[in-house]
Amino acid sequence: MQNQNKLFPITWEQVHRDAKQLAQKLKEEKTFSAVIAIGRGGLVPAAILARELHIDLIDTICLNTENNTDTIIKKPCLEQKDLLIVDDISNNGNTLQVIKSYFPEAHYACLYVKEKGKSHVQTFITEVSQETWIVFPWDNEE
Numbered sequence: 001m002q003n004q005n006k007l008f009p010i011t012w013e014q015v016h017r018d019a020k021q022l023a024q025k026l027k028e029e030k031t032f033s034a035v036i037a038i039g040r041g042g043l044v045p046a047a048i049l050a051r052e053l054h055i056d057l058i059d060t061i062c063l064n065t066e067n068n069t070d071t072i073i074k075k076p077c078l079e080q081k082d083l084l085i086v087d088d089i090s091n092n093g094n095t096l097q098v099i100k101s102y103f104p105e106a107h108y109a110c111l112y113v114k115e116k117g118k119s120h121v122q123t124f125i126t127e128v129s130q131e132t133w134i135v136f137p138w139d140n141e142e
Contacts (some may be wrong), residue, residue: 090117
């Protein structure tokens with residue numbers, strides 16, 4: 001848990017509710033031509049957003065994180081126009097910073113953000129403290 005103090009468990013129902021709320025906020029922003037999910041955490045929210053926003057074109061960007069360094073191991077093959085890039089959380093912004101070097105014009109959205117990662121996201125639902133460790137339903141060992 002990387003020195004995190006507080007646990008914040010999220011249910012499947014909450015992920016779904018928050019993703020639908022994020023979709024409503026995004027509808028007010030603009031119309032997007034495609035959704036790019038950041039693997040792995042962004043896959044579930046991206047699927048819900050694509051459905052809610054009626055976007056049929058979905059792709060992924062995959063990263064490998066070693067020694068606190070993100071390396072892109074799979075890039076999407078999409079034009080740079082009106083892209084929505086989605087992740088579950090922005091902890092410190094490192095992942096989004098790497099992706100922004102490839103897609104500087106994209107719109108970045110997350111369900112949850114922490115203080116250090118907030119500046120890298122244009123649209124989000126919930127901000128939590130840097131000390132909070134969010135336990136997503138797909139990470140829950142029960």
